[in-house]
Amino acid sequence: MIHARGLAATFVTGKGRRQREVRAVDGVDLDVAEGEVVGFLGPNGAGKTTTLRMLTTLLRPTAGTATVNGFDVATQSVQVRRSIGYVSQAGSTFSQALAGDEVADHGQLYGMSRRAAVARGRELFTSLQLDGLWDRMPKNMSGGQRRRLDIVMGLIHDPTLVFLDEPTTGLDPQARANLWEHIAALRTRRGATVFLTTHYLDEADALSDRIMIIDNGVIVASDTPENLKSQVSGDLVHLGFASAEPVSRAASALENVGATEIETDGSGVTARVRGSAKVIPGLLRELAAGGDALEEGDALEEIEIKRPTLDDVFLTLTGRSLRDAEAAVDPTDEETDR
Numbered sequence: 001m002i003h004a005r006g007l008a009a010t011f012v013t014g015k016g017r018r019q020r021e022v023r024a025v026d027g028v029d030l031d032v033a034e035g036e037v038v039g040f041l042g043p044n045g046a047g048k049t050t051t052l053r054m055l056t057t058l059l060r061p062t063a064g065t066a067t068v069n070g071f072d073v074a075t076q077s078v079q080v081r082r083s084i085g086y087v088s089q090a091g092s093t094f095s096q097a098l099a100g101d102e103v104a105d106h107g108q109l110y111g112m113s114r115r116a117a118v119a120r121g122r123e124l125f126t127s128l129q130l131d132g133l134w135d136r137m138p139k140n141m142s143g144g145q146r147r148r149l150d151i152v153m154g155l156i157h158d159p160t161l162v163f164l165d166e167p168t169t170g171l172d173p174q175a176r177a178n179l180w181e182h183i184a185a186l187r188t189r190r191g192a193t194v195f196l197t198t199h200y201l202d203e204a205d206a207l208s209d210r211i212m213i214i215d216n217g218v219i220v221a222s223d224t225p226e227n228l229k230s231q232v233s234g235d236l237v238h239l240g241f242a243s244a245e246p247v248s249r250a251a252s253a254l255e256n257v258g259a260t261e262i263e264t265d266g267s268g269v270t271a272r273v274r275g276s277a278k279v280i281p282g283l284l285r286e287l288a289a290g291g292d293a294l295e296e297g298d299a300l301e302e303i304e305i306k307r308p309t310l311d312d313v314f315l316t317l318t319g320r321s322l323r324d325a326e327a328a329v330d331p332t333d334e335e336t337d338r
């Protein structure tokens with residue numbers, strides 16, 4: 001559905017001697033198959049929006065090629081636009097019109113009849129829980145309602161390929177969870193292919209069949225969330241005992257099963273353990289049995305196993321946590337026209 005090779009976008013910012021080149025997207029290859037939900041993850045400024053704008057024909061690539069739904073983004077932009085849905089990061093700018101009229105106009109822009117656009121719009125209002133808001137001006141809606149209205153606009157012509165740029169940024173947790181359900185339903189109910197960007201790790205994890213991580217304009221990983229997480233060196237396991245006595249024994253038992261980053265502290269031990277679900281039960285049996293079995297008072301009091309998160313993956317790949325990476329974005333970067 002989407003194929004890109006060497007896709008690149010360079011912006012020139014500043015004037016005169018302060019002029020410099022920003023390689024916003026620096027040679028991206030990507031392939032998205034029909035029916036896939038792909039999460040395009042990266043810190044602010046990584047190049048997500050710029051990539052999306054090239055794939056949706058809103059920005060001409062500086063280099064490289066891409067086809068979307070079989071159409072070339074450079075030479076067949078009309079066909080590309082007709083065949084996709086796009087919800088921009090900024091959202092739509094609305095006039096004083098009523099939401100329903102905006103939606104119906106938008107459908108007609110895609111060649112739908114007024115009647116069909118209204119019918120489809122009403123159906124989408126219901127499924128996105130916007131019932132009763134057809135005659136409301138978008139400026140009088142909540143942020144979450146407006147964002148869902150953006151999504152109605154993106155879906156009005158029933159596209160089989162949908163691009164969503166940070167669909168949930170700025171929404172409260174409940175509205176986010178709600179939107180996740182709708183995005184998941186796009187695929188299960190309509191068989192749509194979804195390409196969404198996010199800087200929320202939990203969101204990428206929950207929604208995506210595959211995650212592509214972009215950093216500084218370069219794709220640094222592309223795999224299922226599970227595979228990405230399994231590349232990180234194991235689950236974080238913490239065992240806490242009633243006393244300090246069994247700690248050293250637990251630490252060496254962990255070492256025997258190949259655990260790394262073993263750290264003891266008072267009456268607890270923490271370590272990274274690959275495949276902990278398979279390893280930990282045996283390890284506990286070993287601690288409980290044997291010559292110097294756990295005495296009363298040495299008992300295991302707590303056990304905690306944390307699966308690696310996508311933040312661990314990002315850290316492993318880039319040496320920075322996603323949060324630090326965001327903090328590093330220069331907010332004074334001037335935006336100029338392409």
Ligand SMILES: Nc1ncnc2c1ncn2[C@@H]1O[C@H](COP(=O)(O)OP(=O)(O)O)[C@@H](O)[C@H]1O
Pocket residue numbers: 011012013022023024042043044045046047048049050051333334335336337338
């Ligand atoms: N029109 C533009 N002019 C100059 N620089 C831009 C422009 N658009 C984006 N950039 C720069 O390109 C980089 C990538 O931006 P963007 O694709 O918006 O990142 P993301 O969507 O991942 O947050 C950033 O450094 C940004 O400042």
Ligand SMILES: [Mg+2]
Pocket residue numbers: 048049050089165166
């Ligand atoms: Mg963006």
